[in-house]
Amino acid sequence: MRGARKVARGHTIVALLQDHPGVLHRAVSLLRRRGYNIASLAVGRSEVEGVSRMTLVVEQEDVEQVVKQLNRLVEVLQVDDVTHDPTIEREVVLVKVAAGGNMQSIVSVALGYSATIADVGMGTMLLELSGSPAKVEGFLERLSPFGILEATRTGRIAMVRGRATHSAAELVSDLVASTPAPQSPEQWLSQADGINGTN
Amino acid sequence: MTLTDDSRTGAQLICEALLREGVEIMFGIPGGAIMPFYHAMWEYRTQLRHVLCRHEQGAGHAAEGYARTTGRAGVCIGTSGPGATNLVTPIADAWMDSTPLIAITGQVSSAALGTDAFQETDITGITVPITKHNYLVQRAEDIPYVIKEAFHLARTGRPGPVLIDITKDAQQARTVPRWDQPLRLPRHKSARVLDRGAVERALTLLAGAKRPLIMAGNGVIQAGAAAELRALAERTGIPVITTLHGKGAFPESHELSLGMSGMHGWVHVNRAIQECDVLFNIGGRFDDRVTGKVSTFAPRAQIIHADIDFTEIGKVVPTSVGICADARATLACMLELAPAGNHAAWLSRIRDNQREHEPHQAYRRRPNTPTLMPHDVFASLDRSFHRHSGYRVVTDVGQHQMWAAQLIEWGRPRSHITSGGSGTMGFSIPAALGAALAFPGETIWVIVGDGGFQMTNQEIATMVQEDVRNVKIAVINNGYLGMVRQWQELFEGARYSGTKLTGPDIALLAEAYGVRGIKVERPDDADKAIEAAWAHDGPVVIDFRVEREANVFPIVPAGKSIGEMMVTATASA
Ligand SMILES: Cc1ncc(C[n+]2csc(CCOP(=O)(O)OP(=O)(O)O)c2C)c(N)n1
Ligand SMILES: [Mg+2]
Numbered sequence: 001m002r003g004a005r006k007v008a009r010g011h012t013i014v015a016l017l018q019d020h021p022g023v024l025h026r027a028v029s030l031l032r033r034r035g036y037n038i039a040s041l042a043v044g045r046s047e048v049e050g051v052s053r054m055t056l057v058v059e060q061e062d063v064e065q066v067v068k069q070l071n072r073l074v075e076v077l078q079v080d081d082v083t084h085d086p087t088i089e090r091e092v093v094l095v096k097v098a099a100g101g102n103m104q105s106i107v108s109v110a111l112g113y114s115a116t117i118a119d120v121g122m123g124t125m126l127l128e129l130s131g132s133p134a135k136v137e138g139f140l141e142r143l144s145p146f147g148i149l150e151a152t153r154t155g156r157i158a159m160v161r162g163r164a165t166h167s168a169a170e171l172v173s174d175l176v177a178s179t180p181a182p183q184s185p186e187q188w189l190s191q192a193d194g195i196n197g198t199n
Numbered sequence: 200m201t202l203t204d205d206s207r208t209g210a211q212l213i214c215e216a217l218l219r220e221g222v223e224i225m226f227g228i229p230g231g232a233i234m235p236f237y238h239a240m241w242e243y244r245t246q247l248r249h250v251l252c253r254h255e256q257g258a259g260h261a262a263e264g265y266a267r268t269t270g271r272a273g274v275c276i277g278t279s280g281p282g283a284t285n286l287v288t289p290i291a292d293a294w295m296d297s298t299p300l301i302a303i304t305g306q307v308s309s310a311a312l313g314t315d316a317f318q319e320t321d322i323t324g325i326t327v328p329i330t331k332h333n334y335l336v337q338r339a340e341d342i343p344y345v346i347k348e349a350f351h352l353a354r355t356g357r358p359g360p361v362l363i364d365i366t367k368d369a370q371q372a373r374t375v376p377r378w379d380q381p382l383r384l385p386r387h388k389s390a391r392v393l394d395r396g397a398v399e400r401a402l403t404l405l406a407g408a409k410r411p412l413i414m415a416g417n418g419v420i421q422a423g424a425a426a427e428l429r430a431l432a433e434r435t436g437i438p439v440i441t442t443l444h445g446k447g448a449f450p451e452s453h454e455l456s457l458g459m460s461g462m463h464g465w466v467h468v469n470r471a472i473q474e475c476d477v478l479f480n481i482g483g484r485f486d487d488r489v490t491g492k493v494s495t496f497a498p499r500a501q502i503i504h505a506d507i508d509f510t511e512i513g514k515v516v517p518t519s520v521g522i523c524a525d526a527r528a529t530l531a532c533m534l535e536l537a538p539a540g541n542h543a544a545w546l547s548r549i550r551d552n553q554r555e556h557e558p559h560q561a562y563r564r565r566p567n568t569p570t571l572m573p574h575d576v577f578a579s580l581d582r583s584f585h586r587h588s589g590y591r592v593v594t595d596v597g598q599h600q601m602w603a604a605q606l607i608e609w610g611r612p613r614s615h616i617t618s619g620g621s622g623t624m625g626f627s628i629p630a631a632l633g634a635a636l637a638f639p640g641e642t643i644w645v646i647v648g649d650g651g652f653q654m655t656n657q658e659i660a661t662m663v664q665e666d667v668r669n670v671k672i673a674v675i676n677n678g679y680l681g682m683v684r685q686w687q688e689l690f691e692g693a694r695y696s697g698t699k700l701t702g703p704d705i706a707l708l709a710e711a712y713g714v715r716g717i718k719v720e721r722p723d724d725a726d727k728a729i730e731a732a733w734a735h736d737g738p739v740v741i742d743f744r745v746e747r748e749a750n751v752f753p754i755v756p757a758g759k760s761i762g763e764m765m766v767t768a769t770a771s772a
Binding site for chain 2 (some may be wrong): 021022025026029030033064065068069071072073074075076077171174175
C-alpha cells in the first residue's frame with residue numbers, strides 16, 4: 001500500500017564505543033530491558049582503530065534516561081541524541097525487483113533517484129541506492145508496484161554538520177591513564193573514616 | 200615467548216592480582232572449571248583466606264556482608280554453570296544496593312565456548328544488566344590488567360558488582376605477567392569534579408527555604424560522610440530523615456533526626472515530606488519504596504539531588520538542582536559555604552504533628568496480651584544494643600526487617616545492613632558471616648524471619664567450620680511469609696494463598712549444627728535469651744515464637760501517595 005511505509009520517527013542516537021566483544025550486547029541490553037524496539041542499528045569502524053561508531057534509531061518518545069545509562073557503560077566513549085541537531089543522515093539499500101517487459105520503467109525510476117543498477121539477472125534487477133532515509137523510503141515506494149523480491153537496508157548512519165562533534169581520536173587520547181596506587185587494607189580503612197565510627 | 204622463572208599460571212596470577220588489590224578473604228565453592236584457581240590458592244593460603252560456603256548464593260552474600268561493613272570490595276567465587284548462576288542473586292543484590300563486589304567464575308575452556316559443553320553457561324551474557332561491567336578472560340596474560348580494572352570499577356564512582364569469568368585454559372596457561380599497565384578508562388567514568396556552582400545554587404535554595412528537609416541515603420554511608428552530614432544539619436538547623444539504607448548515616452537519637460520515610464516510615468516523617476518546600480536528597484535514589492506515587496511525592500518541594508551517579512539525577516523526580524559528586528565532597532563543600540541557620544518553628548511543627556499522632560500509634564506498642572509479640576523482641580534487642588557496644592545488625596527481608604528498622608534506634612554508619620533494592624530473602628545469615636569475619640572483635644546480630652531463615656541457614660555450618668563465634672541470630676518465627684500474608688490480609692481479603700509456613704524446630708536445628716539454640720515463647724524470656732546470646736562464646740540461634748498475625752504499620756499501600764498511610768487494618772492517618 002502506498003504511503004504505508006513511513007520514515008521511522010523517534011530518536012537518532014550516535015555513540016562511539018570501544019571496539020570490544022560484547023559491547024554491542026551491553027548497549028542494546030539497555031533498550032531491550034525497557035521493551036524498546038530498535039528501528040535501525042548501524043555499527044562499524046570509526047576513523048580511529050579500536051573505536052566503533054554506532055547510529056541507533058529508536059522509536060520512542062523519550063530516550064533521555066536510556067542515553068544517560070548508555071553513557072554510564074564503561075566502554076561507551078561518547079553518546080548523544082542528535083535528533084534535534086542539524087545532521088546528514090544516510091542509508092544504503094539493495095533492492096531486487098521483478099523485471100520483465102517493464103525493464104525500461106524500472107530503469108527510469110532508478111535514473112530518477114540516481115540509483116545504480118548493480119546487477120541484472122534472469123527476470124530480476126538489483127538496484128542500489130544511497131540517500132537520506134526519506135529518499136530511500138520514496139524509492140522503495142516507487143518500486144513496489146513492480147514487485148519487490150528482496151530488499152536490504154544498512155540502517156541509518158548520521159553525522160552532525162559543521163565542526164567535529166564526535167571525534168574518536170580526541171576521545172581515545174582522553175582515555176585516563178591513571179594507576180591508582182594499590183592500597184593496603186589499613187590505608188583503605190583509614191581513608192574511609194566514619195566507616196567504623198563507634199557508637 | 201620464552202618462559203623464565205617469572206612465569207606463572209593464570210591461576211597464580213589471579214591470586215597475586217587479588218593480593219595486590221588488598222584482598223585478604225574470599226568466599227566460594229570449587230568445581231571443575233575453577234579448579235586450577237583453587238589449586239593455586241593453596242600456595243597463597245596464609246595471605247589469602249578462602250571460606251568454603253554451603254551455597255554460592257551464600258558466598259555472594261557473605262562477600263556483600265564483608266563489603267557493606269568494611270567499605271572494601273568483597274570477593275566471591277564459583278565454578279562455571281550452576282556455580283555461576285547461583286551467584287546471580289547476590290550479584291543482582293549488589294547491583295541494586297551499590298555494593299562493591301567482585302565475582303570470579305570459572306568457565307569452560309576457550310575452545311569449548313558456545314558448544315553447550317558440560318557446565319557451560321553464558322554468565323557474562325546473563326549478568327550484563329546487573330553488573331557495572333564484566334569480563335570473559337581467555338588469556339592468562341590478560342588477568343593482571345582485568346583484575347586491576349575490575350576492582351577499580353567495583354569500588355570507585357557508584358560502587359557495584361563486577362564479574363570476571365575466566366576460562367579454564369586461561370587459568371592453566373603460563374605467562375610472564377605485566378603488572379605495570381596503567382588503567383585506560385574513559386575520563387568521564389572516573390570520579391567527577393564537584394560543580395561548586397551547583398552547590399552554591401543548592402545552598403541558595405536551602406537558605407530561602409521555610410520548611411527544608413535533608414533526606415540521607417546509602418551514598419552518605421558509602422562515602423563515609425556521616426560526620427559531614429551531622430555538621431551540616433547542626434549548622435543549618437535542617438531536620439534529617441533517612442531512607443532504609445540511610446539508617447546509620449545520622450544518629451536517630453539526635454534532636455534533628457526525624458526517622459525513616461517511605462512505605463513503612465513514620466507518619467510525621469512522610470507528612471514532613473509532603474509539607475516541605477525544599478527537599479535535599481543526599482545519596483538516595485528516590486526508590487519507589489521511598490516516594491510512593493511519584494506524582495504526589497513532595498508536592499510543594501523544590502528538589503536538590505546530590506548523587507554520585509549522573510543517571511540518577513532527574514530519573515524519578517524533577518530536580519531543581521542536581522549535584523553529581525561523591526556525598527562527602529558535596530557535604531564538605533557545603534560546610535565551607537553554608538551560613539548558620541535555624542528552623543525551630545518548622546521543627547516544632549513537625550514535632551507537634553508527631554505528638555498529635557502519638558495516641559494513634561498503637562502499632563508502636565505491644566497490645567495487652569500474654570503472647571510473645573514481635574514488639575517484645577525488638578524492644579529487648581534495642582535495650583540490649585543500648586547496653587552493649589561493638590555490634591552490627593544484619594536484617595533479612597520481610598516484616599521483621601521493617602520492625603527492626605522502625606523499633607531499633609540506629610546511630611552508626613555500616614551498623615545496619617540489609618537487602619533494600621532487591622529485597623533478597625536469605626541475605627542476612629550469609630551476609631552476617633562476611634561481616635563477622637571482617638570484624639571478629641564485634642558481635643554481629645542477625646534478625647531474620649522463619650521464611651528467610653529456611654533459605655540460607657546452611658551457612659551456620661560454614662560459621663562452625665570457620666570457627667566464627669560472633670554471630671547471634673534472632674529468628675522472628677511467625678509461621679508465615681509474614682509480609683506477604685500482611686498484604687493478603689490488608690488488600691486481598693485475607694486469602695492466605697501460599698504464605699502459611701512450617702519449619703523445623705529451629706533451636707534443635709541450631710544444636711544439630713553444633714551451635715547454641717534457644718527457644719523463646721513468653722515475653723518475659725526475651726531479655727534473658729538475648730543476654731545469654733551476648734554472653735555465649737559462639738553462634739547462637741534464638742527461635743522467637745511470636746504472634747503469628749501481627750502487622751507492620753504504618754504502611755503506604757502500593758501505588759498510593761506517601762500522604763495516605765494506613766495505621767491499622769482499617770484506619771488511615
Ligand atoms: C527470594 C525472595 N523470594 C520471595 C520474596 C517475596 N517476599 C517478600 S517478604 C516475604 C516474606 C518473608 O517471610 P519471613 O522470612 O518469614 O519474614 P516475615 O515477613 O514473616 O517477618 C516474601 C516471600 C522475596 N523478597 N525474596
Ligand atoms: Mg515469617
